[in-house]
Amino acid sequence: MARFEVPQGWTVQAYRFALDPTPAQLRALASHAGAARFAHNHMLALVKAVMDQRAAERSYGVPDSELTPVLGWSLPALRKVWNQRKTTVAPWWGENSKEAYNTGMDGLARGLDAWVLSRQGQRAGLAVGFPRFKSARATKSVRFTTGPIRIEADRRHVTLPRLGAIHTHESTRKLARRIDAGTARILSATVRQDSAGRWHCALQVIVAAKARPAHARRAAHPVAGVDVGVKADALLVVATPDGREVARVAAPKSLTAAQSRLRVLQRRAARQHGPYDCQTRTRQQPSKRWRTTQARIGRVHAHATAVRRDVLRKATTTLAQRHDVVVVETLNAAGMRAKGGARKRGLNRALADAALAQIRRLLGYKCRWYGCQLVQADRFYPSSKTCSACGGRKPNLTLAERVFECDDCGVRIDRDLNAAINLARLGEPHWGEQSPAGSGPVAGRGATRETEPAPAGNAAGDETSTPHHRPVDQTGTASPQGEAA
Template identity: 55%
Template sequence: MRTFQAYRFALDLTAVQERVVLAHAGAARVAHNWALARVKAVMDQRTAERSYGVPDGQLTPSMSWSLPALRKVWNAAKAEVAPWWAECSKEAFSTGLDALARGLKNWADSRNGRRAGGPVGFPRFKSRHRSTPSVRFTTGTIRIDPDRMHVVLPRLGRLKLHESARKLARRVTNGTARIMSATVRRDGGRWHVAFTVEVERADRTPCRSGSTVGVDVGIKHLAVLSTGELVANPRHLTSAQDRLRALGRALSRKAGPDRRTGQRPSNRWRRAADRLAQAHARVANLRRDGLHKLTTRLAREHGTVVVEDLNVSGMLANRRLARHIADAGFAELRRQLAYKTTWNGGRLVVADRWYPSSKTCSGCGAVKTKLALTEREYHCDTCGLTRDRDLNAAHNLAALATAAEAESAAEVTTAGSGPVTARGANHKTRVRGQEAKKREPGTTPVGQTGTVPPQGRTTNRTLTTAH
């Protein structure tokens, strides 16, 4: 199986090398801002001409937003705009132009309804003080030295790594990996190089290929598994809150930049800002490391992993829980499971976000109309089952995948067709041109197939399966 994978390593740059990398990042920013100004000027000119009543055929010619078109326009004007262009690699300018082309395409697709998710705004100009320095190399000499402690990049030369790159070097030497690009970026006061690699991964099978595990994420426990395991929530941000407050107060006492008067920050302010950035980076690294260990273990041990389709952005609107929800990393956990289950030969099943996993009894299937968040134990009034709220939800998620497999097998036997995977959710929104009607429990939405009728239950379950 061929797939794309990223390898990220920390760099130990000298002062001269850091200035060269910053110059390349600045070149990318200059090309991005210049091209964005050209695009805005053409768009504003066409808008003004339309307001004057100029026919469409006589308007100022529109400007293409593709990367080749932007690169052609930049090459024609770079001698005048940036006389120093020869001091930097051409990949630096392509980095800024590529970022602009992607931003404009995402904005246009969002306006035309061709892009899922929330609305995407129009690209903004990049500031030297607020933007993250980054440059991407796609052509030229990109390799790892035989000592595996240095990398060679175009125009930057030989850069020392903070750690050994033996894992990537072994794959490249064996011919199971091919480096496609390299991105140098500064995060948390430290420089990193990230390689985008096309990897030939061996086919794997989970340790228990027939095992199904339901994963209910939360704040009290990071994850509750249907096997009964409780994964503790480390709360990295809460643990580091005192230190972050102290560093933030120390930063506020230093002479920082002032855009109104043009005052430049002092060296003490810069050092204090670096310490605060490093503290935040440490929290992010600890969170990422814990999530990777959990998701890798789940993907390697179980053949089927079931999670919920949580509305994380909506949950962050709760100001009392927003910081704890963001600290847990619900969306990152699901994202990692999506590709790791594929790598290990398993599958990820995503339950409909409207499926009441917490309100449904895992014993008899009865559904409660209301269940307060403060009720940490689920008590069924029908069968008398008493179980932890999160564990009950995890059992329901695991049963959801089992019911879907049984229905798919029945459909294959009766109709002779392949398994049917239900996609989409019963969103409570009004459809354009139609009158919104309340759907009765136990019925299938109009135009939607693949719902799983539970035994003795009155709620519909919609699944999305990632193979």
């Protein structure tokens, strides 16, 4: 099946609205999410049963031609088997939209595909394990791709298949105006429940003529370097190649601010009747007060997430609209929090609270929207350890040193500002022949590794994309027929 191609001059954008469903619609949403979870777990159990059966038959010396037939792992194959079994295993399947069951099987197909590619070394990132069964406490989500998906004329309702018109907390006029003008088209809708228990609807839309708004203020400096950090006053430090500090965005520290409240609620939940008894090591029915406390904990986390998201989205939008070139670091945010144990617990929490990886992701698509060029420095580019005045290195710079003092020229400068200046100069390949101090050239340094020199100007980082739904066999070995070796 050919994938949908975005027309020339159009771009993909998402509009997210908080829903205000009625009690009947709340039950319907929970039913659709439960149906997606049931389809995922049922087909996963069937896949595991077929794999175990084939392995047992091989151990008894059964030839490959007489083994139990393989079960395809692609979405069409899983959907075909589900349609054959749904009347028997789920006689209530007609109460929900078919998109609910398709959502569960699509997640399973993607998980199996990621597991196979990870085993074969064809998927970037950490190793991916075999898909697991979803519990009732898993995130509730349903995706609709067919049926009536539209914005109502009153701009206060979203219509979804089998759910009807659902009231929204906020106006949908921004999307409604584009649809009325013929410059937007809805592709799909994803309904999801957050940790606070509120349902949201994210509409995947293609829009035409997405460009920099006319009222956006343009900065006097077209090139800007962005250094990210976890300090309260320096989440984002923006500087120009000539050494000027353009902006400094303070970190919201929303998770840190919520720690006192979370500490009280989590201690209260530990004293209440939870779903697991540590003394008898048995599962039990959770009490109503424990559920109430867990809901309050979820609302606290949801509020911290909303505050962090608001600051990051506003800051990245401003950067993409005001500058022509934005240079950012390529940080291994997950690896920075992978090890350290108890001695690094505070830093790990601060890194998670800052959401450093989100900044580059947000700038990635916003720069495309507003016609800004995004330059991603190499992961090993020493922006913090390089002097912005003379280009000298200071390899023994520690995290505790917030002021960069060069051993060669003696300049003293804020650590984050120094890194932002070095990043900004990567956006200008023909930056001046002499440094501001006049002691040496600064052009063409590029993003080089600390231990191994790299070609000058190598400041772009390319990431490996992951193809989905590749034909695979039941053991994770690629073969045209999908048969195990």
